[in-house]
Amino acid sequence: MADDRGPTAGAVLLAFLTGATMGAVAALLLAPRSGQETRDQLRTYARRTEGELRDLAGKAGEALEEVAEKGRHFVESQKSLLTEAFQAGRDAMRRERERVEGGKGSA
Numbered sequence: 517m518a519d520d521r522g523p524t525a526g527a528v529l530l531a532f533l534t535g536a537t538m539g540a541v542a543a544l545l546l547a548p549r550s551g552q553e554t555r556d557q558l559r560t561y562a563r564r565t566e567g568e569l570r571d572l573a574g575k576a577g578e579a580l581e582e583v584a585e586k587g588r589h590f591v592e593s594q595k596s597l598l599t600e601a602f603q604a605g606r607d608a609m610r611r612e613r614e615r616v617e618g619g620k621g622s623a
Contacts, residue, residue, distance in 0.1 A: 526576060533572070537565055 523531075544557055 529572065533565075533568070 540561055541558070544554055544561070547554065549557070
C-alpha cells in the first residue's frame, strides 16, 4: 500500500540543505577570487556544513529512537488486549466444538 502523505520534514530539509550547498559551491566557483581564497572559503563552508549535517543526523537519530520507544510501548500496551482476544476466540471455538459434538451424540 502506498503512502500518500507526501515527503517527510526530514526529506524536505535534506533537499533544502542539498540545494543550498550546491548553490553556494556554484557561487564560490563563479566568484572573481583567487584560487587560494576560493579554496579557503570552500573549506570553511564544508566544515560548517559538516557540523550542521552531524547535528541533523543526531536529531534524526534521536527522533528515530523516540519513535521506536513509542512503538515498543504501544505493542506492550496492546499485547494484553491481543492475548485476551485470542483466549476469547479459543474459548468460543471450544464451546462451539462441544456444542456441535454434543448435538451429534443425540441425533
